[in-house]
Amino acid sequence: MIRRLYRLWPEPKLLARLWLLTGAQAVLQGLLLAVLVPVLAAVIRPEPDLAAATPWLVLGGIGAVAYAVLSIIATPVGFKAAGTLAAQLRRRLMRHVSTLPLGWFTAENKARLARGVTADVGDAAHLAVTVAGPAITSTLLPATVVVVTFTVDWRMALLFCVTALVAYWALQRAARISEIAEIELERAAVGVAGRAIELGQAQPVLRAAGHAEGTPRMHAALEEHREVYREGMRRARRPFFVYTAVIAGGFVAALALAGELLLSGRIELAGAIALLVLAARFLEPLGNLIELIGALRAMTNKIGRVEELLAAPALPTAADPVRGIDAADVEFSHVSFTYPGGDSPALRDVSLRCRPGTTTALVGSSGSGKTTVTRLIARFFDVDSGQVRIGGVDVRELDPAALLDEIAIVFQDVYLFDDTIENNLRLARPEATWDELEKAAGAARLDEVIERLPHGWQTRVGEAGAQLSGGERQRVAIARAILKQARIVLVDEASSALDPENEAAITQAIANLGDDPDRTVVVIAHRPATLAAADHVVSLDGGVVIESGTPDELLRTGGAFARLNRQYERARHWRIANHG
Ligand SMILES: Nc1ncnc2c1ncn2[C@@H]1O[C@H](COP(=O)(O)OP(=O)(O)OP(=O)(O)O)[C@@H](O)[C@H]1O
Known part of the structure; x- marks a missing residue:
């Protein structure tokens, strides 16, 4: 220990x-x-x-x-x-x-x-x-x-040694038994908790049936758990008594031995008293060990x-990692990947290329592997086979800090700190000038949100950014990405319904991200407008790239992308009709 x-x-x-x-x-x-x-x-x-x-x-x-x-x-x-x-x-x-x-x-x-x-x-x-x-x-x-x-006196010392050995054995036993008892108690406690939840969840049904305090079966189950608990407590107590008995027994033996030595004249009264004092100082701390177990x-x-x-x-980091890249090309070459513990590959033999100055939209049904592509770019995981290269360098060869310097991620559910808008943006680059902050906010269409806020840039966004809507939080994240001057931006576009203003603003903000000729934007797209604005579309299904090309090309081919696009459009019209 x-x-x-x-x-x-x-x-x-x-x-x-x-x-x-x-x-x-x-x-x-x-x-x-x-x-x-x-x-x-x-x-x-x-x-x-x-x-x-x-x-x-x-x-x-x-x-x-x-x-x-x-x-x-x-x-x-x-x-x-x-x-x-x-x-x-x-x-x-x-x-x-x-x-x-x-x-x-x-x-x-x-x-x-x-x-x-x-x-x-x-x-x-x-x-x-x-x-x-x-x-x-x-x-x-x-x-x-x-x-x-x-x-x-060597005889008393030997008696102490024997007592210590027996105490050690009793202590080990106590530790083992109370460990088992603790496991059972834990199990019993989980069981009781489960039944309590069941009781809570089933209240409407139970009340309707006049059993608000639980059915007889529930009571029986609770009683059974109480019994396990009691038994566990009883078992845990036993070794404690045994240990205490060993210590007490040790003292009685020491007393008897000291008396015998005194009466037989082998030691003086002073020696007998000294031995008893030693016995007390030997047994008292030893006895405390059980309390500590x-x-x-x-x-x-x-x-x-x-x-x-x-x-x-x-x-794993390379022995001599590459500390910088020239251009922000993203390239997958025959990438296959299965999540740790996963039973089937999330990506199979995926090859694709995203060039600087372009926006690549990843599309596909749920579970097709879009998020996995973005996670592998940011090296959340290492591939099983193939290569993910950035600027021609395998991400495994890149210094992890240098890789993260190049990348900004705009998640669907953006996390903001309970601080001002300004500080939430400055997280991306603390030394940014006001001019840079304002430009980033403008490009992310965050400026119009800031104008509406009571204290402008100094408005606190609340716990996890709760004062802002989901769309507004995404605009903050896009502004952060711009301010960070990240050359690769990975966006997971909000899939939930946004109001038309936020929807237009975010589409515009993503388009603005792609305006930088040095920046590579990869977006998991859920909106027709984003798809239409993309330079390149990669369509995934079951972890495999099934088609890729410009939106126009894919629409003309009439394949999976065209079908998905029609679905998105239909869903959008349905939403507008329902809101209207
Ligand atoms: N952390 C994980 N552990 C294990 N399996 C995962 C994990 N994340 C995703 N998967 C699996 O990998 C496959 C691809 O998932 P991925 O999240 O990349 O799909 P997606 O296209 O982004 O889906 P969605 O649009 O629903 O987010 C799915 O089968 C999914 O169940």
Whole structure:
């Protein structure tokens, strides 16, 4: 465990210092007990010999001062450690996450990351201080006491060793049993939660049937879960009792042994008292270990989750990556790709080319592979076979930062920060001048939105941009792409219905993006106007390119694109007729 914690932390010095201080305190505590033996021997006798006790008392005093100094040093280290350790581990996690392929960021992984960065890291750091420290004390102090006891009476020391072995066995058993109990409890808790949801969801039906508090079957199921819970709790309690009994048994045995040694005259009264004091100091911290076992397991689980996040494989980088490209040509050459865990290829033998100064529209039914094409351009994932080249360079050979510098992505659902419009745009290029900001806003047709807003550029857009409509948020994203001067812009056009003003503005903004002769625009198109304005159309079906050419050419051929275009048109007229 200690080794795992040590490996986990990027700068383990603080952790090492903390544990060393804790360990030193524990050993010192044990050694101070050694001083007690000659002092008791000098004092507890018919004629106490204070002179013999004095040097030991002085030594004990020095030890006590050293202990106090260690405590004074250790306390602020401990206070500071949890916060510093959490910050260090968070930084390590964030650094690692920034090297992961964007494809890793699924909803599930994002939730794991959020939990990892907030709860798990914080709790693991807190536990590393509040649990690992006492666990070290509870192990090192008894170990030192055993060594000290050997200098007093080897029989008692052996008894301590046997007690420690039995306690270790009981502790292992307790850990195993409570782990199983915890798994069952977790399962029971999930089951109960499931039934509670069921109860909530089925309320209308249950109320109509006069069973608002659940059917007898539901009650029986809840009762069954309660029983599992009770049984789990009972089983988890048993090993705790066993452990406590081992410790208590150890003390009774120590008492009996000390009594026997005293009565048989093999030790003096002072020795017997010293042995009992040692027994108490040996058993008390050992007994505390059982209290720590639950927290130690919780720490193991949390550490396991953080380790899992850190084990996610980073994007492989070339030994000598290319740091820049000349032109923003995008080219797919016989690309095939299956998503991790997917059972069939999302793209098969796809070849296409998008040139600077042009707009390529990707079309096809849902699941045909349009989004996958854009994800592979931005290297969210690496291809299984074939090549994705940008400016003639395989994206795997490009420096990941340089690649992302060239690309701007306009998602369907644009995320904005709860900040002003200006700051949301500046995210793309913090040093942009006002002139550049205004030009970008104009080209993205965002200027007219800003004019309407109560505080213009300084209007806050609310949590996730909630103050703006979906179409307006897309205009912000397009303005960001322009401001970033990205030479490749990937747009996933909003597929949901937009009001006519937003629809026209976005079509215009996408067209404006394509006006730059150095820029390559790839758009997942859902609107006839965008399709008509595209220079090139690539039509996909089942992960395969089924046709490509200019919109006019494809319309004339009367193939899949022409059919899709007719569908889009029909849907548009239907919408207009319904709105009108
Ligand atoms: N993250 C993923 N993991 C596994 N399979 C995926 C993933 N994303 C997409 N797929 C699968 O890959 C195939 C292509 O999906 P893709 O999202 O590229 O299609 P699309 O044409 O963009 O569809 P839509 O218009 O609905 O967004 C589909 O079969 C889809 O189920």
